[in-house]
Amino acid sequence: xxxxxxxNIPDFINGIGKTDPFTGAWNKLKKGWMDEVTISxxxxxxxxxxxxxxxxxxxxxxxxxxxxxxxxxxxxxLRNGDYILVKAIEILAELGIKNITLASSSLNNSHTKLVKxxxxxxxxxxxxxxxxxxxxxAISEGIMENPVIIHSHGGxxxxxxxxxxxxxxCIIAAxxxxxxxxxxxxxxxxxxxxxxxxRIDSRYSKQVIIVTDNLVEFPCFxxxxxxxxxxxxxxxxxxxxxxxxASGTTRITKSPMDLRIAKLAADVxxxxxxxxxxxxxxxxxxxxxxxxxxxIRKKMEDKEIKGSFLLGGxxxxxxxxxxxxxxxxxxxxxxxxxxxxxxxxxxxxxxxxSASLYANPYNCGxxxxxxxxxxxxxxxxxxxxxxxxxxxxxxxxxxASGGHCDTASGAELTVVVCPSFRGRIxxxxxxxxxxxxPGESVDVVVTERGICVNPNKPELEQLLVxxxxxxxxxEDLQKEVENIVGVPNxxxxxxxxxxxxxxxxxxxxxxxxxxxxxx
Amino acid sequence: xRQKRRTMLYIPGNNxxxxxxxxxxxxxxxxxxxxxxxxxxxxxxxxxxxxxxxKNINFYGAEVCVRINHLDTPFGMEDxxxxxxxxxxxxxxxxxxTIDDLKRLxxxxxxxxxxxxxxxxxxxxxxxxxxxxxxxxxxxxxxxCHRLDAITIGGQDLTADMNIKSTKDGSGIDLARKMxxxxxxxxxxxxxxxxxxxxxxxxxLRRETEKSKNLGFTGKAVINPRQIDIVHExxxxxxxxxxxxxxxxxxxxxxxxxxxxxxAVDGKMVDAPVVARxxxxxxxxxxxxxxx
Numbered sequence: 001x002x003x004x005x006x007x008n009i010p011d012f013i014n015g016i017g018k019t020d021p022f023t024g025a026w027n028k029l030k031k032g033w034m035d036e037v038t039i040s041x042x043x044x045x046x047x048x049x050x051x052x053x054x055x056x057x058x059x060x061x062x063x064x065x066x067x068x069x070x071x072x073x074x075x076x077x078l079r080n081g082d083y084i085l086v087k088a089i090e091i092l093a094e095l096g097i098k099n100i101t102l103a104s105s106s107l108n109n110s111h112t113k114l115v116k117x118x119x120x121x122x123x124x125x126x127x128x129x130x131x132x133x134x135x136x137x138a139i140s141e142g143i144m145e146n147p148v149i150i151h152s153h154g155g156x157x158x159x160x161x162x163x164x165x166x167x168x169x170c171i172i173a174a175x176x177x178x179x180x181x182x183x184x185x186x187x188x189x190x191x192x193x194x195x196x197x198x199r200i201d202s203r204y205s206k207q208v209i210i211v212t213d214n215l216v217e218f219p220c221f222x223x224x225x226x227x228x229x230x231x232x233x234x235x236x237x238x239x240x241x242x243x244x245x246a247s248g249t250t251r252i253t254k255s256p257m258d259l260r261i262a263k264l265a266a267d268v269x270x271x272x273x274x275x276x277x278x279x280x281x282x283x284x285x286x287x288x289x290x291x292x293x294x295x296i297r298k299k300m301e302d303k304e305i306k307g308s309f310l311l312g313g314x315x316x317x318x319x320x321x322x323x324x325x326x327x328x329x330x331x332x333x334x335x336x337x338x339x340x341x342x343x344x345x346x347x348x349x350x351x352x353x354s355a356s357l358y359a360n361p362y363n364c365g366x367x368x369x370x371x372x373x374x375x376x377x378x379x380x381x382x383x384x385x386x387x388x389x390x391x392x393x394x395x396x397x398x399x400a401s402g403g404h405c406d407t408a409s410g411a412e413l414t415v416v417v418c419p420s421f422r423g424r425i426x427x428x429x430x431x432x433x434x435x436x437x438p439g440e441s442v443d444v445v446v447t448e449r450g451i452c453v454n455p456n457k458p459e460l461e462q463l464l465v466x467x468x469x470x471x472x473x474x475e476d477l478q479k480e481v482e483n484i485v486g487v488p489n490x491x492x493x494x495x496x497x498x499x500x501x502x503x504x505x506x507x508x509x510x511x512x513x514x515x516x517x518x519x
Numbered sequence: 520x521r522q523k524r525r526t527m528l529y530i531p532g533n534n535x536x537x538x539x540x541x542x543x544x545x546x547x548x549x550x551x552x553x554x555x556x557x558x559x560x561x562x563x564x565x566x567x568x569x570x571x572x573x574k575n576i577n578f579y580g581a582e583v584c585v586r587i588n589h590l591d592t593p594f595g596m597e598d599x600x601x602x603x604x605x606x607x608x609x610x611x612x613x614x615x616x617t618i619d620d621l622k623r624l625x626x627x628x629x630x631x632x633x634x635x636x637x638x639x640x641x642x643x644x645x646x647x648x649x650x651x652x653x654x655x656x657x658x659x660x661x662x663x664c665h666r667l668d669a670i671t672i673g674g675q676d677l678t679a680d681m682n683i684k685s686t687k688d689g690s691g692i693d694l695a696r697k698m699x700x701x702x703x704x705x706x707x708x709x710x711x712x713x714x715x716x717x718x719x720x721x722x723x724l725r726r727e728t729e730k731s732k733n734l735g736f737t738g739k740a741v742i743n744p745r746q747i748d749i750v751h752e753x754x755x756x757x758x759x760x761x762x763x764x765x766x767x768x769x770x771x772x773x774x775x776x777x778x779x780x781x782x783a784v785d786g787k788m789v790d791a792p793v794v795a796r797x798x799x800x801x802x803x804x805x806x807x808x809x810x811x
Contacts, residue, residue, distance in 0.1 A: 256744030260544050263748065448543035449579075470579075480577065484539060 005386065005435055009508045013497055015125065015146025022507040025409050025441045029505065034362040036506070039163035042206045044231070052233045053179050057084075057211055058091045060232040061169070064207040066092055069099045070168040073205060075198040076106035076130075077173070077185055077334060081244030084173040084211050084236075086113045093122040101125040103165045105156060105197035105355070106400055109133040110244070118143055127165050129153055130390070130400020131499075139498055140396040142514035148397075148499045150390060150436075153197065153333070154359030154366060154406040155504040160204050161362065162506070170205030172198045173239040175341075177212035178220035181230025185335070186222065186345040186352075188214030190239050193314070193335020193344050195224040199354035202229040213239045222345070224352055243338070252317065257419055257448055258288040264469070265417045265446040266295030269373055271467035272444075272460060274413045277305055279372040281327070282312040282407055285336045288417040292375045293317050300326050311367050312358070312374075312403060314350075319343040322350060331367050333358040333403075359406035361504045368403070368410030376404055378418040378445075380432045383474050385439030385454050387416055388432040390501065393425040395491035395515050397499060401436050406504050408441040413460075420447040425488055426481045428474065433491060435510040436501055450477055492516035523547045523803070524582065524669060524709050525738040525754035526747050531556035532565035532585075535572075542578030544744035545751075549578060552586045553598050554613050555676075562594045566601055573605040584609040584645055590623055603631040606642060609668060614676070615646040616653040621663050640666060645711075649673025650680040654695040661702040670703045671740060672696055674713030685716075687723060689730075700735040709737035718743040728753040754803070761804045764797035769811050771797070 003009050003021035012018050028034075046052075054060040072092070074085045085104060090113075092100060100123045107114070107126075112134040117123050126148040131139060139148055151159055159165040174195065175188035185192045190213055202208050208230045215235040253259060265288070269275050275296075283293045294317070300307065307327040310318045314332045316339040322330050323343075330350045335341060343350045359368045368374075379399055380388045387408075392398040408414040418427045428447065443460060445452045452474035453461040465471050493513040503509040528546035530537045532553045541549045551572065557565040569585060585607045587598035602610070612624050621644075629639055644666045648657050654677070661670060674692055675685060683691040696712065703710035712731035715724045728750050731739050739750050756764070767784050771794045774782045781790045801808060 254745070256544060257540060259745060448540065449577075484576070 003508060005384075005438060005509065007435060007510045009511055010497070013147060013500060013511070016149065016500055019500070019508040020506060022438070022503050022509040025438050025503075028507065029361055034158070034162070036162040038161045039166070039204075041204050051179075052181055052230065054232050054234045057087060057209070057234050057236060058094075060209045060234045061088065061091050062095070063232055064169050064209065066095060066097050066169065068097060069101075070097065071101040071103055071166055073165070073167045073170045073201045074102075074104040075172060075195065075201070076104060076108065077192045077195060077197065078110075078190075078240035079244065080108050080110045081192075081241035082108075082110045082173065083238060083240045084171060085111055088171045089114060089117050089122065093117050093120065098122060099124045101127065103127040103167060105153070106130040106402070107132070107135055111135055115143065127151060127156070127159065129156060129402050131397045132399070136397035140391075140512070140515050141517070142494070142496055142498055144498065147497045147511070149502060150401050150499055151502045152359065152401045152406045152504045153355050153403045154361050154368065155502050155506065156197075157200050157356045157360035158362050158504070158506055159502075160200050161360075164506075167201055167205035168207065170198075170201040170208045172202060172208065172210050172225060174210050174212045174225065175239065176214045176216050176220050177210045177225075177233055178216055178218040178227075179233055180218060180227035181208070181210045181225065181233050182218070182220040182223050182227045183210045183212060183230075184220065184222050184224035186224070186341050188212070190214070191338060191341035192240075193341045194332040194352045196333030196353055196358060197355045198225060200356055202226070207231045209234065211236055211239060213237060222352070252294050253287045253291050255287060258291050260448050261288040261417050261419065261446055262291035263295050264448070264451060265292045265375055265415050266299060267467070267469055268415055268444050268446060268451055268464060269296060269375075269413070270299050271464055271469065272373070272413050273463055274372045275299070275305065278308045279305075280309045280311060280370060281307055281373050282310065282371055282411070283375040284377050285313050285315055286377050288419075289375050289377045290315060290317060292415075292417065293321070297321055297326060311371055312407065314340050316340055319350070322347065331358070359403055359410070359504070361406070361409070366406075366410070368406045371407060371411040373413045373415070374407040374411040375415045375417060376408065376437075378416045378427065380427050380429055381416060381418065381442075381445050381474075382429050382432040382439070383478050385442040385445060385474065386432050386435045387437040387439070387442060388434045389436045390499075391434040391512055393422070393488065395433060395493065397512065401501065405437040405441065408437045409504060413444070414442050415444045415446060416442055417446045420449045420477065420481045421485050424485050426478070426485050428478045428481050430478060434501060434512055438503070438509065445474060447477065449480065452477055523738075524711060526750045527584070527671070527711055527738060527740045528744065528747065529556065529714065529740060529742050532569045533557045533561045535568060538568065538572045539576055542576065542581050544747055546581055546741065546744070546747050547738065548582040548584060550584050550586055550611060550740070551607075553594070554586045554588050562588070566594075566598060570601055570605060573602070573607060582608045584611045586611040586613060586647075589614050590627065596627065599627055599631055603628060603637065603642065604635045606637060609643040609645050611645040611647060611671070613647045613673070614649055614653070615660060616650050617656055618659055618663055621646060621660055621667070625664055625666065642666075643668035645669040645671060647671045647673045648695070648699055649676035651677070654698055657699055657702040658705070661706045661708065667706075667708060669709035669711055669737070670699055671711040672699045672713045675716075687717070689727070696734055696736075703737075704735055710735065712736040712739040714740045714742045715746065716742065718745060721749055724749050725753060756800045756804050760800055761806070764800035765806065765811065767793060767797040768801060768808065772811065
């Protein structure tokens with residue numbers, strides 16, 4: 001079966017079941033409610049003054065009576081500094097638990113050891129918004145029997161609400177917690193900021209363990225995670241390495257190329273009609289994307305424009321803009337560097353939000369729906385403006401869906417920034433390897449070689465032309481880049497599906513097939 | 520209107536990535552360099568690379584100049600033979616010290632141009648003054664030929680030649696800067712200031728560019744794309760300056776019809792030099808004088 005983007009999606013995928021093909025970015029939402037049945041959170045009970053503290057993580061896990069086939073969830077707020085996810089899986093493996101479904105809000109380079117536990121059958125299914133490094137490589141090469149399901153941050157909430165991700169055990173690393181399980185990531189030696197992705201898990205998981213390296217006197221405040229959802233609390237020496245949370249992504253780039261792209265993107269924003277008092281704004285944390293904030297900050301100062309709110313993954317750069325009064329509020333679902341944590345703790349206008357409030361398509365007003373402008377990165381874009389942020393030029397899973405399609409869907413103006421080619425590989429292609437974000441929700445693609453406006457936004461194009469910007473057809477740009485770098489060899493794949501890419505509404509927007517072994 | 524040369528971006532001729540992307544950074548002029556930035560053993564490969572870049576890459580309207588090696592080196596002649604047929608906007612000649620240097624270049628260029636049926640005024644010539652002797656002779660060199668379109672001061676080589684330290688305030692080459700500007704202005708050609716080497720010192724670059732502008736330089740050579748916007752900001756008239764120039768020029772056109780040459784705008788005397796400055800400001804701002 002082909003979905004509306006002409007992607008070949010099987011009706012039924014082994015290990016996943018029947019698929020629901022993508023039909024359009026807003027098609028399913030038009031109805032006003034979700035067809036799938038929502039599940040209730042578990043009803044739990046504790047006796048008065050019953051103790052939750054355990055000596056070790058292993059003891060806590062044993063108390064939850066782990067069993068084969070269980071689903072275990074984690075958050076990725078510690079990014080590459082995470083010590084807890086792998087540790088917990090090691091314990092479950094030691095206990096002989098098999099066929100675990102791993103549901104982590106994302107997976108990264110700190111999770112490479114999971115390859116071992118996939119090989120030995122401890123983990124047999126994965127839900128995640130992203131996969132990188134050796135783990136991504138192994139999965140792309142077909143290490144798993146069942147395909148991984150890649151969801152967006154908003155889509156993950158929907159999957160939990162519908163019970164598609166039915167969490168048996170949720171293990172939440174927190175930089176501070178008390179004996180009852182009130183916890184946050186804003187303070188403590190391993191502070192990492194918002195716990196936005198973990199909130200939904202704590203509410204819907206059958207059992208919840210809080211792991212902290214900073215057990216504080218009751219009550220731990222603020223209550224990012226509330227005690228009424230928590231079963232056990234354990235203190236460990238260290239939950240992770242906060243210096244690796246940033247992963248080098250939060251400094252403003254010095255790359256002339258990224259800065260050039262960012263400047264052009266800022267010019268687009270300035271002349272789009274959305275750059276005005278009260279606008280809301282989100283930028284990614286990577287190279288050109290974050291650099292756009294630098295130019296927008298200057299334009300806001302020059303034109304004396306004050307914004308409403310900053311959204312999403314938050315960097316210290318965003319915090320500076322809040323402190324300078326350029327924006328009234330930050331809604332923070334995920335923090336990208338340690339400095340953000342203190343702002344989250346000390347500034348009442350820096351507000352922690354859950355993934356549901358951030359981006360869940362099935363509620364009455366996620367924040368992405370109120371977003372005016374978002375700037376996003378891309379691994380590649382095609383002439384239909386579809387964006388790939390998950391598979392790299394060699395076909396491996398190296399990225400994350402994250403909030404990409406959520407914010408693109410919600411924002412009035414979605415600007416994708418990317419160089420027109422990287423190394424010798426084109427970024428603007430006739431057809432992307434994998435679609436994560438549908439082109440209909442992308443308004444402008446900005447590269448160093450010009451700006452392309454989606455033909456479905458003629459008024460926007462006219463505004464930008466009137467402002468003297470170099471607007472060109474994406475097909476022309478694609479051809480120019482092809483003339484420079486040529487056409488790369490086709491990525492050879494087998495028929496085996498190694499990942500299903502879910503759109504935020506749960507439909508199948510694309511699949512990733514196994515890479516053919518190199519002979 | 521004259522080609523704007525607020526910035527001239529140096530691109531090493533042996534760096535494919537920078538050559539391919541050179542036109543995307545928004546510099547007014549690009550200098551594809553076969554001379555100092557290319558090691559001796561890479562001269563041939565750089566020449567081949569620059570040739571292919573000239574043939575195949577879009578520079579998005581930027582002026583494209585190629586700095587060749589001096590004809591006294593084993594590479595200069597070959598550079599001209601290979602590059603001239605591709606008709607870059609200009610050839611930049613390094614270490615020009617005497618009239619004879621420039622004469623020799625022109626003669627060689629014309630011979631090659633004749634072989635390829637290229638007219639003698641299609642490719643412009645830029646020279647670099649980077650020795651004390653060159654500075655001493657710059658007035659004579661500047662008026663030698665109509666093809667000469669810009670003079671650049673090479674600060675690094677000049678300080679070396681003068682055996683002085685290269686300082687951030689440029690005090691050692693102050694006189695040379697002024698002489699080169701005067702020579703260029705006297706012949707109605709552009710004067711390009713030398714590079715500012717500390718690429719992370721944005722404020723230092725801004726200060727030096729303002730100084731260059733005040734001395735009369737048309738623009739500044741840059742070595743990193745990050746320097747382009749700062750130089751452009753300094754050399755681009757502000758909204759206030761444009762409004763003032765517009766007012767002066769509009770009043771000038773009215774008074775001209777009435778046969779009045781000297782008049783006042785906002786209480787300040789306006790005469791021919793003030794009008795000329797206003798015209799230049801409006802041209803820099805891409806304002807069509809006919810429509811005023």
